[in-house]
Amino acid sequence: MRYARHALLNLGLTYALMGQASMVDEPYRRAAALAALSSGEEHDWGVALLTVGRYREAREHAERALGLAPGDPNAERLLRVVERREKETAATAR
Numbered sequence: 001m002r003y004a005r006h007a008l009l010n011l012g013l014t015y016a017l018m019g020q021a022s023m024v025d026e027p028y029r030r031a032a033a034l035a036a037l038s039s040g041e042e043h044d045w046g047v048a049l050l051t052v053g054r055y056r057e058a059r060e061h062a063e064r065a066l067g068l069a070p071g072d073p074n075a076e077r078l079l080r081v082v083e084r085r086e087k088e089t090a091a092t093a094r
Contacts, residue, residue: 021054039075040074
């Protein structure tokens with residue numbers, strides 16, 4: 001089971017790197033069904049979503065990661081990056 005979860009988590013990030021925004025979530029959901037996601041795994045899901053421009057959802061996963069590990073520097077950094085991208089997107093939309 002451990003290897004299956006690891007493969008699923010890697011698959012989600014791989015889809016993000018390939019620009020397959022609609023495919024990112026399913027591997028992470030399947031991994032979460034096998035065992036609760038850790039802070040690092042929530043962070044990674046957020047990074048995958050950030051990569052495909054799904055900022056609101058990336059923020060949710062960064063916040064979940066911080067909820068699981070308050071003060072985690074990686075999750076805090078992700079949240080700052082998401083906030084910056086959201087601002088940039090809002091500014092260009094005007």
